[in-house]
Amino acid sequence: MKSGLSDEMLNAFVDQELSRPEMGEVLQALKDDPQVAAEVCSLRHTKLLVRHAYRLDGAPAVSRRTGWRAWAGRACAMLCFLVLGGLLGWSVEKASAPAPSIHFTLAAPAYAAAPRLVSLTNVKPQAHDILLHLDSGDPRKMAAALDYAQQILDQARRQGVQARIEIVANSYGLNLLRADRSPLIARIAALSRQNANLTFVACGQSLARFRNEGQTVRLIPQAKVTSSAVSEIARRLQEGWTYIQV
Amino acid sequence: MATSMHWPWLHDHQPETLRPRLLRLACAWCGDRHLAEDLTQEALTRALRTSSALRDPRALEGWLMAILNNVWRDHLRRSKGVEDIDDWAETLVSDGPGPEANIEDQQLVDEVRAQVAALPLGQRQVLTLVDLEERTYAEVAEILAIPVGTVMSRLSRARAALKEKLLARRAAAAAPALRRVK
Numbered sequence: 001m002k003s004g005l006s007d008e009m010l011n012a013f014v015d016q017e018l019s020r021p022e023m024g025e026v027l028q029a030l031k032d033d034p035q036v037a038a039e040v041c042s043l044r045h046t047k048l049l050v051r052h053a054y055r056l057d058g059a060p061a062v063s064r065r066t067g068w069r070a071w072a073g074r075a076c077a078m079l080c081f082l083v084l085g086g087l088l089g090w091s092v093e094k095a096s097a098p099a100p101s102i103h104f105t106l107a108a109p110a111y112a113a114a115p116r117l118v119s120l121t122n123v124k125p126q127a128h129d130i131l132l133h134l135d136s137g138d139p140r141k142m143a144a145a146l147d148y149a150q151q152i153l154d155q156a157r158r159q160g161v162q163a164r165i166e167i168v169a170n171s172y173g174l175n176l177l178r179a180d181r182s183p184l185i186a187r188i189a190a191l192s193r194q195n196a197n198l199t200f201v202a203c204g205q206s207l208a209r210f211r212n213e214g215q216t217v218r219l220i221p222q223a224k225v226t227s228s229a230v231s232e233i234a235r236r237l238q239e240g241w242t243y244i245q246v
Numbered sequence: 247m248a249t250s251m252h253w254p255w256l257h258d259h260q261p262e263t264l265r266p267r268l269l270r271l272a273c274a275w276c277g278d279r280h281l282a283e284d285l286t287q288e289a290l291t292r293a294l295r296t297s298s299a300l301r302d303p304r305a306l307e308g309w310l311m312a313i314l315n316n317v318w319r320d321h322l323r324r325s326k327g328v329e330d331i332d333d334w335a336e337t338l339v340s341d342g343p344g345p346e347a348n349i350e351d352q353q354l355v356d357e358v359r360a361q362v363a364a365l366p367l368g369q370r371q372v373l374t375l376v377d378l379e380e381r382t383y384a385e386v387a388e389i390l391a392i393p394v395g396t397v398m399s400r401l402s403r404a405r406a407a408l409k410e411k412l413l414a415r416r417a418a419a420a421a422p423a424l425r426r427v428k
Binding site: 006007008011012015017042043045046047049050051052053054056 | 266267270274354355358359362373374376377378382383398399401402405406408409412413
């Protein structure tokens with residue numbers, strides 16, 4: 001592995017055994033090296049499988065209807081997000097309220113709770129930079145991602161500041177950026193035309209996974225591809241961006 | 247009952263979960279339900295005979311797991327006639343049948359348990375203490391009386407082996423499920 005991190009250290013990351021400086025080192029590696037991100041994902045997955053196989057209550061982890069294959073499939077799809085959850089759990093612990101100099105409020109759709117803002121405190125905040133993370137193929141969430149972006153951009157403009165927004169899509173969230181599947185192509189095109197500072201980023205690992213399954217995936221022209229969503233998010237957090245999960 | 251005098255925690259502190267948790271550990275270690283019950287019983291009996299000033303429930307649990315480990319090692323010494331357990335903690339694999347499993351998603355559970363059972367004993371113990379009992383590396387080191395470095399290297403090798411065995415196959419098995427979802 002390029003990072004030179006030992007397997008022991010990555011395991012310790014998954015088990016939340018690392019000190020903060022070590023955690024920072026892994027965070028950096030997650031940002032720089034997609035191989036590290038993939039390895040952490042698999043270790044985390046392995047841990048979940050073991051825990052699942054020895055559940056004490058004997059209760060099924062999934063309903064009879066879906067079965068373990070579906071569970072395994074979902075687990076795969078959620079993996080990177082779970083890893084990210086650990087990452088952000090750590091971040092939130094260290095974070096004070098983000099101090100954006102844009103004051104914005106987000107009107108959450110009726111079905112969803114108000115989104116939570118996350119940023120790191122050990123880095124210089126970039127008050128105008130916001131990352132929206134979409135990992136669901138739910139059309140309502142896809143629309144919400146664009147709604148949030150639009151709300152922030154509008155409010156920032158009224159306050160006379162320029163916000164930078166990046167929408168990062170992985171797993172089934174990738175559908176938003178697929179030329180063959182996205183229900184919102186026209187709206188994305190319009191938003192992009194009006195806002196040069198709005199970017200769309202697709203997770204390279206999700207892309208590769210869908211392609212490995214034999215799907216032909218074409219992305220919309222606005223989408224840039226990054227090595228993985230996790231590393232992109234880790235990188236942006238370290239650059240001082242504020243993270244919002246859609 | 248004597249337990250309630252000296253061991254109020256057996257009654258007050260998660261009485262329903264402590265014993266099953268020890269049993270689960272024993273099962274994962276020895277791969278035999280009946281033997282696991284004996285080991286658990288023996289560990290609890292030994293614990294009752296010993297006085298301990300531990301108050302912190304987590305420390306008490308760790309202490310009980312250490313006793314279970316001793317009981318298990320004693321059993322191995324007797325049954326295998328082997329003295330140097332540390333030596334073959336690295337190599338011994340279970341020769342018993344896999345733990346019983348009457349859980350819904352049998353196939354996955356069976357596969358994972360079979361792979362855990364196939365790990366060398368030392369790795370199996372570390373893995374189950376970390377993943378099932380959520381013990382810290384330091385606690386595992388104390389329970390098994392081994393250095394933290396050994397805990398980390400065994401865990402790392404255990405996960406690498408499981409990852410190899412479980413995830414490669416799983417990825418292939420999951421592909422149809424991924425296509426179905428949408």
